Amino acid sequence: MLANYPLMAALTAIIFAQAIKVPIAYLLKRQTSLILVTSTGGMPSSHSACVSALITALALEYGASSPLVAIASTFGIIVMFDSMGVRRQSGEQGILLNQLVVEFNQLQSKVLRLTHEAEVTEEQQEKHLKEYLGHKPIEVFFGILTGILVAFVVRNIFY
Incomplete structure (x- = not known):
């Protein structure tokens, strides 16, 4: 037992x-x-x-x-x-925020290339919120x- x-x-x-x-x-x-x-x-x-x-x-x-x-x-x-x-909604918000970060990093890279400044680091691009919570x-x-x-x-x- x-x-x-x-x-x-x-x-x-x-x-x-x-x-x-x-x-x-x-x-x-x-x-x-x-x-x-x-x-x-x-x-x-x-x-x-x-x-x-x-x-x-x-x-x-x-x-x-x-x-x-x-x-x-x-x-x-x-x-x-x-x-x-709650947890599922947090995950869906994470997806949206990650998309915004990717788009922001792409825009930032373009601006930096136009101004001949340093590229966005890979670490900055890979920063993601957890998406699969719920x-x-x-x-x-x-x-x-x-x-x-x-x-x-x-x-x-x-x-």
Whole structure:
């Protein structure tokens, strides 16, 4: 028997969701890199996988009417709503700001060439805000499914 099954299910869901981002990005023909394993955003949502695994594990362990399930569900709704709302909007603003910076650097390079001054450094051009912070609703949905599945798998392995 696993000492803290709900915690292990939640942590396993995070690790699993982060690990499968690379093959999923490859299958969806998106830019792939091992950096995806440690990044926020993407398919599936590890935030949603974590909280849904926690909720599922608590429901299996203590029953659906447990106050722990109610607390975890409330927490989970907030986490998932935040990942689709505030954090996603921050990412979209990051995209826009990065486009503005690129355009500004291009304009600055042209002005510097016209005035025969030094070029804009590569470091200045490569300064980017993080763009992939939040999740699309479909990423949250698959995160929820991932979390539920992981909770059942962890339970079957350790019980």
